Amino acid sequence: MVLERSELLAAPAPGPVEGVLGDVLHRAVREGPEDLVLCTPATGETWTAAQLLADARAVAGALLRDFEPGSRIATCLGNGPEPVLLQWGVALAGMTLVPINPRSRPAELEHALGLSGAVCLYAADDVAGNPVADLAAAVADRLPALREVRRCGVDWRATVELAEPGSLPPLDPDLLAQVQFTSGTTGRPKGVRITHSGMVATGRAFAERLGPEAGRVWVNPMPLFHTAGNVLGVVGALWARAEHVVLPFAPAPVLRAMAERRATLLSAAPTLLDLLAAHPDLPRTDLAALRVLFTGGMTVTAAFVDRVESVFGARLSITFGMTETCGAVLQTAPTDPDRIRRETVGAPLAGTDVRIAGPDGAAVAPGVTGELWVRGARITRGYLDDPAATAEAIDPEGWLHTGDLAEMDGTGACRVVGRLKDMIKTGGENVSPVEVEEVLVQHPDVALAAVVGAPDERWGEVIVAFVVPAPGSEPDPAELTAFTRDRLSPFKVPRAWRVVEQLPMTASAKVQRAELRRVAAEPPPVRP
Structure with a gap:
């Protein structure tokens, strides 16, 4: 359209340019x-x-x-x-x-x-x-x-x-x-x-x-x-x-x-x-x-x-x-x-x-x-x-x-649903990161979320979710998995979770997804 x-x-009324x-x-x-x-x-x-x-x-x-x-x-x-x-x-x-x-x-x-x-x-x-x-x-x-x-x-x-x-x-x-x-x-x-x-x-x-x-x-x-x-x-x-x-x-x-x-x-x-x-x-x-x-x-x-x-x-x-x-x-x-x-x-x-x-x-x-x-x-x-x-x-x-x-929509209002290059392809299905993120931030323990794909030999990519806890909260990956499974198709549910203090951002306040993809491709940290 x-x-x-x-x-x-x-549109503004005509006036001096x-x-x-x-x-x-x-x-x-x-x-x-x-x-x-x-x-x-x-x-x-x-x-x-x-x-x-x-x-x-x-x-x-x-x-x-x-x-x-x-x-x-x-x-x-x-x-x-x-x-x-x-x-x-x-x-x-x-x-x-x-x-x-x-x-x-x-x-x-x-x-x-x-x-x-x-x-x-x-x-x-x-x-x-x-x-x-x-x-x-x-x-x-x-x-x-x-x-x-x-x-x-x-x-x-x-x-x-x-x-x-x-x-x-x-x-x-x-x-x-x-x-x-x-x-x-x-x-x-x-x-x-x-x-x-x-x-x-x-x-x-x-x-x-x-x-x-x-x-x-x-x-x-x-x-x-x-x-x-x-x-x-x-x-x-x-x-x-x-x-x-x-x-x-x-x-x-x-x-x-x-x-x-x-x-x-x-x-x-x-x-x-x-x-x-x-x-x-x-x-x-x-x-x-x-x-x-x-x-x-x-x-x-x-x-x-x-x-x-x-x-x-x-x-x-x-x-x-x-x-x-x-x-x-x-x-x-x-x-x-x-x-x-x-x-x-x-x-x-x-x-x-x-x-x-x-x-x-x-x-x-x-x-x-x-x-x-x-x-x-x-x-x-x-x-x-x-x-x-x-x-x-x-x-x-x-x-x-x-x-x-x-x-x-029919009134001209637009909804941005993701980036072409950020689209995750897992098991032959396309997944928009924004769709998954919008579900995750509805959980009371999540303040911010960013979702990326990580390389996988079997699936092509698997979905990795980075979540920033809400103040005073400790997100539980098992609970978040159940939460998203109730609201999304199974292939859209993250397979791996990273709880982080903050998301890497550019100076213009955009999430650095390239950096998240790099981190997602690495083995998860071993907790003591």
Whole structure:
């Protein structure tokens, strides 16, 4: 089934088109120059829309004094004012931002900086114990394009230099705005080419899908080097003219910021929501202003939605997306009916075509599973210096083949049921890991679950389940086997169980199934 743009649910009313990122800044100043739009609790600083534009222009002026438009500027920073000001400044200067995970190790830094051809890197002295700037300096000599590593310490103004901007270059909406790196769940991360128009379209559609229910204070501990933080967060919040509260994730500071800033929206991955829900400070935290919780990055269940909404007293909005779609392509709205919010990842965002494709590429009927294909303004222009990977992912008609298995109902709401490559083939039968995981998390002793296949000479693959215990629980494999056997066909019941403290996750909160498959193929540990 294909939903054309004219058929999308909740499509925004026609209005002025903001084509480049700077237009979003100017729009915010036009509509509310004194609106508070940025807050960083760690430094206690705040910015109005007018102040943010002035500082962003000053950052752009400093960059243009040293580098040409089109240059690639890398950042390797934790959440704070620096990545936000640099994001807007780089955009105004007509340069390309290359945000890099600040937990990267030397080989990962060298790969990202070398592939992107960055001429300058802004690096934190330390992020969560990782000496980012020192690591970058150690590999800089092997990177001929990299001219300078600028250290960002406590005082951001000492390193994020400000200068009179003068005239800024005119920009095309199709200009490359960012090179972001895939999560690297399989193989080395690829550089995803993201345009100004893609980021603007996604930030706008995301904010409008949230609607007025999201309110005016958005707390965002999601990493600002990823699309969830710097497209949905930085661009989406400014489109909504919301106060964007950015800080690193740690349960106590996030809860404190939510209370002090009177948060109306919290953006957090499912694992982060679980950590907040279990924190002892939650019962005494004033969350009376909270209206919406936003999450994504992994498949969530109806039980998860019910639990989170009950604990936080707010509606959950779920998105499905990937780096190649600027972080979002499907999304539930806080006002959607319960069935949509609890059982799907919502309808396509405005400006997106969606097809659920069968093996022959033709659209399948509603309710039938196929591969999720997407097309539209927010789709990547391809992978940096990798035409083969680009051609494999994006067909000549512009459809991005996501590799995700999904089904769409008659209203356009989609349910993602797994990954093509994650499908387990056991005894001649296909098993979707998501189907088994959705059953496992219904057990009261299980907080999280991930299911993979392990090689087996007789069956081809056997199902191995990794489960994270619910607080105070000790899952019993025999009981879990009986529980799943009562609810699933026998061939879908896991043959092996691993009880773990946590699941390996990427920076964008996706389960690293490749790592789980590696562990599953090893003999189970011998218990004393």
